[in-house]
Amino acid sequence: MAADDLPIAASERHSDEFPIIVEGLVNRFGEQTVHDDLSLEVRQGEILGVVGGSGTGKSVLMRSIIGLQRPSAGNVEVFGQSITDAEPDEAIGVRCRWGVLFQGGALFSTLTVGENVQVPLKQFYPEIRPELLKDIARYKVMLSGLPEDAANKYPAELSGGMKKRAGLARALALDPELLFLDEPTAGLDPIGAARFDQLTRELKETLGLTVFLITHDLDTLYEICDRVAVLADKQVVAVGTIPELLETGHPWIEEYFNGPRGRAAQASQARDERRKASSSSRSMDKPHKGKA
Numbered sequence: 001m002a003a004d005d006l007p008i009a010a011s012e013r014h015s016d017e018f019p020i021i022v023e024g025l026v027n028r029f030g031e032q033t034v035h036d037d038l039s040l041e042v043r044q045g046e047i048l049g050v051v052g053g054s055g056t057g058k059s060v061l062m063r064s065i066i067g068l069q070r071p072s073a074g075n076v077e078v079f080g081q082s083i084t085d086a087e088p089d090e091a092i093g094v095r096c097r098w099g100v101l102f103q104g105g106a107l108f109s110t111l112t113v114g115e116n117v118q119v120p121l122k123q124f125y126p127e128i129r130p131e132l133l134k135d136i137a138r139y140k141v142m143l144s145g146l147p148e149d150a151a152n153k154y155p156a157e158l159s160g161g162m163k164k165r166a167g168l169a170r171a172l173a174l175d176p177e178l179l180f181l182d183e184p185t186a187g188l189d190p191i192g193a194a195r196f197d198q199l200t201r202e203l204k205e206t207l208g209l210t211v212f213l214i215t216h217d218l219d220t221l222y223e224i225c226d227r228v229a230v231l232a233d234k235q236v237v238a239v240g241t242i243p244e245l246l247e248t249g250h251p252w253i254e255e256y257f258n259g260p261r262g263r264a265a266q267a268s269q270a271r272d273e274r275r276k277a278s279s280s281s282r283s284m285d286k287p288h289k290g291k292a
């Protein structure tokens, strides 16, 4: 029987569809329980927005998924491999399939942007020649929307928005399939935030990424997220599109999406859609100028 004819195990099919599966996650710090029996599945190719009040455990959830936080109980699988049971070395194959932009950027201040991007490359591919490393880093810097010369700058020489893009360049260093972004637009002005959102969407579409995106930014949720997961009461209380979330009637969801800021983001999204619809109908109405 050819390899292609072999039946695919159900669990493997499941992990193809859901690159991240979290089941029964518990995280405790001393007396404090942050997560209690939390479960979540992230679909292949989606941008999943993750929201929740400050301190509800969004960053801890991300750290648990990428194996930086050993949970008190539960299981996390990424690409079908258990992260919770694995020793750091065992998960190495799966670790190079994701990239992470940490809350606050976490760039090494004594390294240039280019050298920061080279860190994961050197870690996973120590055999790559220095000139090639430099070329790859420069390419990632440009892919993240920074000018080429930003590769030679130190983090202290960059604006807040540029630092985010530098962090993104480092997250993209290993050509990941999965991208984790923790508050990527926090602290950016609205235009910078909208551009970053656009870039995230474009990267997802062109590189076929699955994106786990923690955010407080309502515009980001409306503009680019396929689904949104809501953290409250130590669990993921709902996952779905924003209209689906609103149907749940959960008080936090109501307050978040129907509060003044939520309504403003909704109105701006509706305006955008009307603008898009009217410009596409105008272009359809236009007589063709080309050959008859």
Ligand SMILES: Nc1ncnc2c1ncn2[C@@H]1O[C@H](COP(=O)(O)OP(=O)(O)OP(=O)(O)O)[C@@H](O)[C@H]1O
Pocket: 029, 034, 052, 053, 054, 055, 056, 057, 058, 059, 060, 061, 103
């Ligand atoms: N290493 C740690 N040791 C002890 N407590 C921790 C640790 N990491 C996180 N916590 C606690 O866990 C809770 C959740 O933290 P987390 O950083 O995940 O919140 P968050 O939802 O990301 O908040 P924010 O929106 O402000 O970023 C907080 O109360 C925090 O103090």
Ligand SMILES: [Mg+2]
Pocket: 058, 059, 060, 103, 182
């Ligand atoms: Mg956080």
